[in-house]
Structure formats: C-alpha cells, structure tokens
Amino acid sequence: MTGRTGLRTGVLDAGGDCIYGLEAGVTLLGLLERDALSEAGRSALHNPAEVVGMRDVALAPPIPRPPTFRDFMSFETHLQNSAKAMSLDVPQVWYREPAFYFSNPAAMLGPNDPVKRPPGTVALDYELEVAAVVSRSGSDLTPEQAEDHIAGYVVLCDWSARDFQRQEIPLTMGPSKSKDFATSLSGFLVTPDELADSMSAGRHNLRMTAEVNGRLCSEGNLSDLHWSFAEMIATASRNTTVLPGDIIGSGTVGSGCLLELSGLHGTDAYPFLVPGDRVCLDVAGIGVINAEICDSDVAFPLWNTEPSSEIL
Structure with missing residues (x-):
C-alpha cells in the first residue's frame, strides 16, 4: 500500500x-x-x-518487482476459443504438460492504477486470471512438493495488444511487445488457508468475472483449471529454481478476454478497449482489479504497426 x-x-x-x-x-x-x-x-x-x-491508501501490487513472472495457459476453453479466433489449431502438446511464457517483472501495476494503451494498437484486451505467488525456493519439485511452495494468490490481468500479438506469432518466440507493457495485480496476497473452504480435488471453486464499463462480459470459475497451480510450479521448477516472490499466472479463464468473445460473437458485440473504458476483474475471495484505460504519453508508435481490420 x-x-x-x-x-x-x-x-x-x-x-x-x-x-x-x-x-x-x-x-x-x-x-x-x-x-x-x-x-x-x-x-x-x-x-x-x-x-x-x-x-x-492507494494499493500497490503486492510484489511490485517479482524475480520472474511466468504466465501459463491452463484453461482448456480459453485455448480452444483463442485458437479458433486466430485461425490456429489447438496444439496437442498442451495436453502433455503446462505451457508458459516469461513476461515483464518491471511492468506490474496496482489494482486501481490506470493502464496506458500502447501507441499503435487498435486491439487492446484484458485477460481475467489468477496468479500464485511462490513462497520459497525450490528445484525439480513434484506437484505434491510444489503445493507447499504457494504463499498465496492474487487476481492478475495480462493486458494484451492483439494486433501486435498477431504479428509476433509467426516469429515463434512467444509474446513480447504485445504483452510486456502492463500487468495488473489485485492489492492483497490471499494465503491458502483463507481459501481452504473453496478447495476440492486440487482446485478452488471461485467465481471469476470481468466487466467493461459496468457490463458483465466474462464469467468463469477457477475450478475449471486443466492444470493445477501445483503442476504449473512443478513445471516451472524443472531444471531450474523458482524463487520467493515469483509470479505464476494461470492464464485466462474460458471466455475471459475480448479476443475470445469477439471470435464467438463478433467485434461489434465485444469491441476492444479504448481510452476512457473501465475494466473490473473480480475473483471471489481473492480480490478486485478496477482499472481505467488511458492514452499513452508517447506520441508515436513504438514499432511499425499498421492498424488492421483482420485482427481475428
């Protein structure tokens, strides 16, 4: 704070x-x-x-500068909907082990901080997620061991420039400038004991919602995870070391972003975000992110991006 x-x-x-x-x-x-x-x-x-x-007080991110930030893709419905929206096939390797990318530890925002739309993008999106925070160091952990390495949970929003992302996908190096400009975290670390009543079969039964300008757009449940946080942390620790304060994002819950919703219902029904929009992400028992989109104070595009009508 x-x-x-x-x-x-x-x-x-x-x-x-x-x-x-x-x-x-x-x-x-x-x-x-x-x-x-x-x-x-x-x-x-x-x-x-x-x-x-x-x-x-103004709430800062609980870990303003984590050692690392890994964002997984652990909800099957999101994978299926996003692949369809971007005319891609669902990779079967996803069903064999959790997949993640590294994002920017220096771009963490508090739950009520404004989010600057990157210059050049016309497809700014939210992603409704939960993140686990690693409690202590560990290497080559089993999922059973990894469960004891969770300090707690926060709500996470992986802001995304979808038009930038479409340009990055063919490079096969993962997201970079489409993702690294901002990540919002809710204001409090909620320890596992506070959520014990919601736990069943390794998953938390917690409602997840996203609103844009007061309109309910996304709704899901943390129990829909295909890969558990313990499995994600175990994967992250293989052949390396996870550190105290590392952020482990769940990836987006099914229907938890405008990319999915636009692909299912059309961009007119679910337009991408513009300055002045307010996005509220809420995960029961964990926290809330309530952020306004604003214009960047940079007056020129950061790279040569031509706005495209073929984002989806």
Missing part, C-alpha cells in the same frame, strides 16, 4: 476497513525471502506500527 508515509506493507483486517501496517522498509518479498510471512502477519495484527483506513 502507499499511504501518507510512503510504500508500506500491512495486513487487512477481517472487516476490510483497516490495514495494520508493519515498520517502514518491510516488504512482502523480503518477508517471503526470510520465511517470515506468518510471523510478520501476527506481529502486524497484535502490535502494528500504524493502523490506516482503506480510504486513506
């Missing part, structure tokens, strides 16, 4: 009205690195350095 005394870390009370703050200089990432999250939480609630009202 950012309050009168600068960037601080704290614990939200049960009523959601106040934040019990820790000492200046304490960060959530630092607590994870020291395996001190639980102890710090108890300390904040029983002996806070300050207590501030929610109305008096």
